[in-house]
Amino acid sequence: MGGADIERLIALLARLPGLGPRSARRAALALLRQPQTRMLPLAQAMEQAARSVRTCSSCGNLDTHDPCGICADLARDRAVVCVVETVGDLWALERACVHRGVYQVLGGTLSALSGTGPDDLNLAPLLARLEEGGVREVILALGATVEGAATAHWLQDRLAAYDVPVSRVGQGVPMGGALDVLDDGTLAAALTARKICS
């Protein structure tokens, strides 16, 4: 039912994370009921965002300008760099307001399964910062997954050459859990309870 245009809309909505086929139909219906006041504004917001989105060349965050708002914010402590797997993790930490430094978004984890090696991780900007000096601490805020732990270990080795403390968020991240689904309190606890790596 609904014609090819409507079926196409439902199919594209159903591919969004968090929306199954059923909720995609509900969302499509809500939009179709208000094509002018609801669907067109969303479509235009998407086109605008698609045109303006940039990957921050400094940290890997997604924003509408490069460097991103965090890297450009002079009030942030550029000497404390928090390493995260994804932009979603960065946004989760920002929402929790638990980190006043800057970030480095790896864009993934080391994974034999998905064939992600060291060269596939966005690490160069952090290494450049470390070379320049002035970094006081590197916080590894990776997920408590097998890949996250392996990546953290590899990073500790990789960063050992620089004379800078490397810490890991420890308590608070449940085993097997990803960071971007945690509540703000858990994120705050995990960051506070970080430990300096040996």
Add this chain to the structure above:
Amino acid sequence: MGGADIERLIALLARLPGLGPRSARRAALALLRQPQTRMLPLAQAMEQAARSVRTCSSCGNLDTHDPCGICADLARDRAVVCVVETVGDLWALERACVHRGVYQVLGGTLSALSGTGPDDLNLAPLLARLEEGGVREVILALGATVEGAATAHWLQDRLAAYDVPVSRVGQGVPMGGALDVLDDGTLAAALTARKICS
């Protein structure tokens, strides 16, 4: 984080039914990661659907043409009219493939609370069909809510003047439940177990 364009996109996505603030951010991130291959196609599908969506003047369905695909389908039994509250209910019954007749979408239920009276329901096309004759059965497929039951009772009275059997889907619709969240089997059982109203 993310700039005004991105915040606006997240806010609009969060208003979709089924997407809370958290999943709206996840959805926005998925789109922002693939602006050209994922976000623009969805935006364009929305604009296309917003331009082409029509309310069927015959049954109240939403489709890209008027009359809708169901009303225009000569293989459907126009003598059996299934009355539903919403387009979502119509789509749910269509997905379940349990009704081979046509529909009448009321667009709501009688409700003192929301101030919805008989004149606010889309009933005229059904009454016109009944006047014309040739209707063999009217099936009331309304939700098992207080409002749905009240509306079904009122419809039975309203339709009594026409010499046509009026049935109600009975078993299978859980109390307090809306039709469009039921599984196909339950919908099929409810339709099969319909009873002719006294």
